[in-house]
Amino acid sequence: MTHTVQVLVLGLLLGGVYALMASGLTLLFGVMRIVNLAHAVFVLVAAYLAYVVFQALSIDPIVSLSITMPVMFGLGVGVYLLLFPRIETSPRYVEMTVLLTFAVALVVEGLLTFIFTGIFRSTRPGYVTDAILVGDLFIPTGQLYAMVVSLILLSGLWAFLQLTRSGRAIRATTQNRTAAQIVGINVRRTSALAFGIGMALAGASGSLVSFLFPFFPAKHWQWVALLLALIVLGGMGSIKGAVMGAIMLAVAAAFVSDRFGPTWSPITFYLALFLVLLVRPQGLFGAKLRL
Amino acid sequence: MSGIPIIEGPLVREAAPDLAPERPPGTMSRRITLIVVLGLVLLFPFLARPLFSSYNYVMQLGIVLLMSIAMTSSWNIIGGFAGYISLGHGVFYAIGGYVSALMLVHWGVSPYLSAPIAGLAAVAFGVVAGLITLRTRGPAFIISTIAMLLLVLLFLDNWELVGGTDGLNLPLSQLPVEWLKWPLYYAMGVSAIGAVYLSYRVAHSKFGLGLRAISQDETKAEVAGINTRWYKVTAFALSAFFIGTVGAIWGYTLTYIRPVAFLAIAIAAGMVLAAIIGGRGTVAGPVVGAVLIFAVDEFTVRQFGQTALNIVVAGLMLLTVLLFFPQGIVGSLKASAKLPAFLDWD
Amino acid sequence: MALIEVSEIVAGYGVGPDILTGMTLSIDEGTSYCIVGPNGAGKSTLLRTIAGFLKPRAGEIRLQGKRMNGMRPDQMLEAGVCFVPQDKTLFPTMTVGENLLMGGYLIRDRALLHQRLDMVYETFPTLAERKGQHAGTLSGGEQQMLTLGRALMIEPKVLMIDEPSLGLAPMIAEQIFERIRGFGSLGITVVLVEQNAVRGLESSDWGIVLDLGSKEFEGPASGILADPRIRELYLGRQLASKEEHR
Numbered sequence: 001m002t003h004t005v006q007v008l009v010l011g012l013l014l015g016g017v018y019a020l021m022a023s024g025l026t027l028l029f030g031v032m033r034i035v036n037l038a039h040a041v042f043v044l045v046a047a048y049l050a051y052v053v054f055q056a057l058s059i060d061p062i063v064s065l066s067i068t069m070p071v072m073f074g075l076g077v078g079v080y081l082l083l084f085p086r087i088e089t090s091p092r093y094v095e096m097t098v099l100l101t102f103a104v105a106l107v108v109e110g111l112l113t114f115i116f117t118g119i120f121r122s123t124r125p126g127y128v129t130d131a132i133l134v135g136d137l138f139i140p141t142g143q144l145y146a147m148v149v150s151l152i153l154l155s156g157l158w159a160f161l162q163l164t165r166s167g168r169a170i171r172a173t174t175q176n177r178t179a180a181q182i183v184g185i186n187v188r189r190t191s192a193l194a195f196g197i198g199m200a201l202a203g204a205s206g207s208l209v210s211f212l213f214p215f216f217p218a219k220h221w222q223w224v225a226l227l228l229a230l231i232v233l234g235g236m237g238s239i240k241g242a243v244m245g246a247i248m249l250a251v252a253a254a255f256v257s258d259r260f261g262p263t264w265s266p267i268t269f270y271l272a273l274f275l276v277l278l279v280r281p282q283g284l285f286g287a288k289l290r291l
Numbered sequence: 292m293s294g295i296p297i298i299e300g301p302l303v304r305e306a307a308p309d310l311a312p313e314r315p316p317g318t319m320s321r322r323i324t325l326i327v328v329l330g331l332v333l334l335f336p337f338l339a340r341p342l343f344s345s346y347n348y349v350m351q352l353g354i355v356l357l358m359s360i361a362m363t364s365s366w367n368i369i370g371g372f373a374g375y376i377s378l379g380h381g382v383f384y385a386i387g388g389y390v391s392a393l394m395l396v397h398w399g400v401s402p403y404l405s406a407p408i409a410g411l412a413a414v415a416f417g418v419v420a421g422l423i424t425l426r427t428r429g430p431a432f433i434i435s436t437i438a439m440l441l442l443v444l445l446f447l448d449n450w451e452l453v454g455g456t457d458g459l460n461l462p463l464s465q466l467p468v469e470w471l472k473w474p475l476y477y478a479m480g481v482s483a484i485g486a487v488y489l490s491y492r493v494a495h496s497k498f499g500l501g502l503r504a505i506s507q508d509e510t511k512a513e514v515a516g517i518n519t520r521w522y523k524v525t526a527f528a529l530s531a532f533f534i535g536t537v538g539a540i541w542g543y544t545l546t547y548i549r550p551v552a553f554l555a556i557a558i559a560a561g562m563v564l565a566a567i568i569g570g571r572g573t574v575a576g577p578v579v580g581a582v583l584i585f586a587v588d589e590f591t592v593r594q595f596g597q598t599a600l601n602i603v604v605a606g607l608m609l610l611t612v613l614l615f616f617p618q619g620i621v622g623s624l625k626a627s628a629k630l631p632a633f634l635d636w637d
Numbered sequence: 638m639a640l641i642e643v644s645e646i647v648a649g650y651g652v653g654p655d656i657l658t659g660m661t662l663s664i665d666e667g668t669s670y671c672i673v674g675p676n677g678a679g680k681s682t683l684l685r686t687i688a689g690f691l692k693p694r695a696g697e698i699r700l701q702g703k704r705m706n707g708m709r710p711d712q713m714l715e716a717g718v719c720f721v722p723q724d725k726t727l728f729p730t731m732t733v734g735e736n737l738l739m740g741g742y743l744i745r746d747r748a749l750l751h752q753r754l755d756m757v758y759e760t761f762p763t764l765a766e767r768k769g770q771h772a773g774t775l776s777g778g779e780q781q782m783l784t785l786g787r788a789l790m791i792e793p794k795v796l797m798i799d800e801p802s803l804g805l806a807p808m809i810a811e812q813i814f815e816r817i818r819g820f821g822s823l824g825i826t827v828v829l830v831e832q833n834a835v836r837g838l839e840s841s842d843w844g845i846v847l848d849l850g851s852k853e854f855e856g857p858a859s860g861i862l863a864d865p866r867i868r869e870l871y872l873g874r875q876l877a878s879k880e881e882h883r
């Protein structure tokens with residue numbers, strides 16, 4: 001029994017970070033119908049950034065959030081304005097975003113490999129090797145802190161979307177882009193803002209990832225499938241769905257890992273992805289992946 | 292044109308005397324191109340001998356280029372004609388490579404003999420995978436092909452029979468060094484010619500017409516009575532064959548194979564990239580694209596060495612094409628009616 | 638003075654053909670307009686172009702003398718030009734109240750915002766009754782009322798409505814036309830596009846007949862209704878069927 005709870009807890013802890021990663025991705029789809037295959041590689045960019053400031057300036061990775069988030073926000077707005085307005089009018093727009101972001105992912109991965117080589121990197125703050133014991137439960141502090149940070153950021157995101165004017169604009173644009181224009185929302189600016197926020201969330205995830213997993217440039221492809229599985233399950237465009245999907249799949253993967261070994265845990269995500277796409281493409285809460 | 296009666300008063304008169312059937316313009320230049328290109332491909336090993344000092348390297352380039360052409364033209368059948376972009380086509384490459392390697396290691400069958408069988412194995416997998424993935428469309432399909440690739444990678448990495456991540460060692464060819472590359476080269480050549488010919492035949496068939504209808508508007512195609520499921524799965528499976536055969540041959544050139552050698556995203560991306568740059572949906576496009584990517588790749592390696600900058604350049608090229616001329620080189624030229632006849636094979 | 642002036646506008650979608658082929662007309666303050674014409678004449682396209690959803694390929698659009706070509710929809714709205722398209726452009730998972738509040742997005746002053754909201758509830762009591770209901774669950778007529786109510790939130794100078802009666806039962810459509818007729822007294826210049834030409838013209842002061850992307854004819858709405866040539870060419874079928882139902 002305790003063993004099951006242990007696995008469950010580990011799954012939940014990880015689920016929080018996955019939820020954070022996925023929330024940015026699903027926001028991008030919701031607001032702009034962009035399927036961002038480059039999301040995970042930008043998480044890596046932030047991870048490398050966190051690594052660099054950790055090595056050079058001994059800045060704790062969680063503290064580095066204050067650097068990675070603004071940097072990635074700016075990068076996000078820049079990338080959006082540079083690339084996406086041009087393809088807005090393409091037929092098969094969503095498909096184009098897949099290809100476009102795929103190309104971006106290749107470029108960024110190449111640059112990261114060129115600069116940092118394929119060596120596994122990670123930041124090693126003290127709390128990575130510590131753990132808290134709650135009864136018989138073993139809770140690694142690193143993952144606990146990451147989970148807490150994720151929760152705080154996700155709550156912040158929720159508050160922003162519900163309570164601020166810009167947040168309302170983002171939600172409105174997500175629901176009906178034309179209607180948003182009709183009521184006077186500048187959807188171009190709202191989209192850029194949403195892209196920036198999505199990237200900032202990726203940035204935060206990167207800081208957390210830097211001490212949770214050893215990373216190398218090609219690792220992002222594993223996360224791409226994982227994240228897509230999460231948001232497809234939760235429903236693309238729904239942040240609530242992303243969080244639910246993250247928790248469900250992370251816990252499922254934890255059990256798979258426990259039973260069959262860690263190398264097999266990614267299978268949870270791939271199979272989930274196929275199943276959802278085939279059986280209920282709109283996932284739990286989302287809009288259908290229309291062309 | 293001849294034989295259409297024009298009703299004029301009470302009489303019916305033939306519209307014009309019988310003319311000899313007209314040749315479409317450009318046929319001559321197309322025939323010449325075909326002869327020249329085929330000649331070059333067949334005679335290259337002989338011509339290269341006296342011309343290049345680093346003979347084996349040049350032969351290797353030829354092998355890689357022909358393989359590229361075979362893969363890109365094959366991909367185009369599903370990705371270009373049918374409009375279903377698969378980023379996971381590396382699985383066929385891997386299946387071809389591993390089926391052939393296993394037959395070599397366990398039963399001593401020469402890859403040149405097992406290549407077609409490897410191709411058929413890839414086709415079989417294509418049917419099964421196609422039946423599943425092709426239930427989705429557009430962006431969902433692209434994502435499902437990525438998942439397919441990663442799934443196959445995961446399986447192969449963990450399967451002891453094929454050596455998993457430790458890889459599989461293949462027995463070396465017994466040929467003397469100077470002739471070593473020749474059969475490999477010609478095997479790739481046959482695959483490349485086969486793939487382009489297959490592409491040509493599909494483009495000019497009712498099947499190809501149906502695929503194009505599907506890529507334009509699948510719902511309308513369905514309504515018009517086309518069995519879109521059958522068409523799509525067949526296209527997907529057909530596109531697997533030559534990718535499987537070149538996978539088999541390529542495995543043999545490597546002599547030591549691991550799953551990632553076939554399933555790296557960069558390889559799957561390369562096919563897509565070349566087809567899009569050249570112009571997917573055309574017959575000549577993938578060939579043009581493959582040659583261009585090959586040239587740029589070689590150039591990058593010459594300038595900067597074998598670094599990750601290759602991917603950067605590939606990605607930048609894809610970005611440029613997507614943003615500025617998404618129909619690719621051949622496609623854009625065709626759209627603005629500036630396509631030279633020798634490239635117009637549709 | 639002319640509120641909106643459109644001169645020789647040429648417009649089309651994507652790389653497609655020109656739908657508007659040199660459209661010229663002017664909208665004056667205080668008059669209500671109805672644009673009619675056969676399918677494909679460019680009625681919706683005209684409204685979309687004025688509202689900023691479509692960039693004209695040639696020609697000029699002026700609002701109170703100022704050139705407005707290429708303005709974004711949100712900029713046009715700030716200038717007082719509100720557009721209500723024919724597809725459902727409500728926020729489906731938001732409530733009636735939330736949809737109306739979104740209509741007042743450009744209003745920064747909270748007090749004013751709520752004042753307007755109360756005003757809309759007064760004008761449309763049905764909406765007040767359903768203020769907590771999700772917009773997606775409303776009936777066709779109620780949704781149309783919500784769209785109109787939402788447009789009223791910013792008290793536009795010009796309100797362009799594309800096919801307000803589309804898909805509505807005749808009695809409900811009647812109610813909608815009633816409402817629209819009342820907008821004039823609120824100081825809003827209404828421009829309707831209506832397939833139901835007769836009802837549309839009956840509700841308006843001035844009629845504009847479009848065909849093949851440009852203006853064929855314009856004049857007092859009652860005159861157009863009465864003119865036998867125009868009735869035959871552009872309104873014939875509807876009038877005939879209306880006569881049958883009498």
